[in-house]
Amino acid sequence: MSILIQKPLPEEYHRLKPEELDARIAAARSALGSEVVILGHHYQRDEIIKHVDFTGDSFKLSRLAAGRREAKAIVFCGVHFMAESADILAADHQRVILPNLEAGCSMADMANREQVEACWQQLTAVVGDGTVPITYVNSSADLKAFCGERGGAVCTSSNAVSIITWALSQGERLLFFPDEHLGRNTSVKLGVPTDQLVVWDPEQELGGNTPEQLRNARVILWKGFCSVHQRFTVEQIAAAREKYPDVRVIVHPECRHEVVQAADDDGSTEYIIKRITEAPAGTTWAVGTEVNLVHRLAQQQPDKQIFCLDPVVCPCSTMYRIHPMYLLWVLDHLLQGEVVNEIVVPPDIIAQARVALDRMLGFA
Secondary structure, eight states: OOOOOOOOOOHHHHHOOHHHHHHHHHHHHHHHGGGEEEEEETTSOHHHHTTOSEEEOHHHHHHHHHHOTTOSEEEEESOHHHHHHHHHHSOTTOEEEOSOTTOOOTTGGGOOHHHHHHHHHHHHHHHOSOEEEEEESSSOHHHHHHHHHTTOEEEOTTTHHHHHHHHHHHSSEEEEESOHHHHHHHHHHTTOOGGGEEEEOTTSGGGGOOHHHHHHOSEEEESOOOTTGGGOOHHHHHHHHHHOTTOEEEEOTTSOHHHHHHSSEEOOHHHHHHHHHHSOTTOEEEEESOHHHHHHHHHHOTTSEEEESSSSOOOOTTGGGOOHHHHHHHHHHHHTTOOOSBOOOOHHHHHHHHHHHHHHHTOO
16 A cells, blocks of 8 residues: 655644634534534544544444445544544545544554565464454554455454454464554453463564464464553552552553553443443542543543543654644645545455454444
8 A cells, every 4th residue: 555645734724823723623614514524533632622523432433434424525533544444434425534644553553464464374384274363453454454355353442352252263263463462451351371372573483483382372462562551550550559549440451461450440442431431429540541531531520530540641642643733724625625635445455354344343
C-alpha cells in the first residue's frame, strides 16, 4: 500500500484562535448536515471530541462506521488503521477521511505483511497446519486481509475473549499479533497455561524459539506493544493503594501482565468507562489508560475521584496529531465539494480484510 504524506496546511489555519476554529468547525458541520458523520476515538483531545457525532473505542466506531449508510463522507478522528477499517466496511458511495495523515499507530507499525508471512512460513515448516491467525484491530489492512485469507479474524480489546475462544476451538494453536500483552492477558484469563505461551520476535530465526517450544505452544504472541500502556507499572499501583487505601485500580489489557494481575479489574476502553460510570458516588479510581480519556471521565463525574496511574502525562502522541485546524481544513474542502486525505484500501485487500472484520463484528 502507498505511503501517504500530509500536506502542510495553509497559514490561515495556523493563525486561527481556538474560539475561531470552534466557530468555523461548527458552521461547516451544520452546513454539511447528514452527508457527513464525524467519528472520534476516546483518546482524542477535548477540542476534537466536542465536534464529533459519535465517540467510542475501535470496536464501537467500527460498528458505527458500518452502520451510517446515509453519510457520503466519514471523517475519522482517530489513527490510520481505524480509517482503513472504516473504508473496508463502508458502502461504495462513502469516502473515508483522516484529518491528519501523520496520525498513525506505533503498535500497528510493529508488524508488517512481509514479517508476518515470514513468520507463517517458518511456523508452518515446524508445526505444520492448524494455526489460526488473529490480528488486533490495531494493524494495517493487509494484515487483516492476511487473517481473512487463512481462516482467521480481527479482534478488539472489547471482544478479545470471544475471538480467542473461537480461534482456539478452530485450530491447534493461535498466532496473535501485533500486541503481545492483549494476547497474553486474554489467553491467561481463558486458562491457557503460561508454558504454552511463547513470544515471536520477528528479528530472530523462529522468533527466538526452539522447534520444541513452538510445537508445545497453544498461543504464539507477536513481540509488539502500545507505548502508552507500557508506561503503567506495578509500582504505580502500589503507590496509589498506599495513598488511597480504598482505591479501585482498573487498567487496559494492553498493559503488561504483571500490571493487569496487580489491578482490581481490566478491560477495554468502553468497559473502563462503563465500570467507572456505574460505580457509586464517592469511590476512588486509579486508571491505567490514555490520559485524555481519564481526564474526561474525571470532569464528567465530579462525584468520584478519578486519576491516571501515571503521574506524568501520557497522551497517545499520534492521536494528538488530529488538531482542530486539520478537522476544519478537511471540512472546508468538503464544503467546496472536494475530498482531501481520503483513505482508500485496494479492492483486493478489502475483499479478504472484510472477511476478518465481519468475523470481529459477529462477536459481542
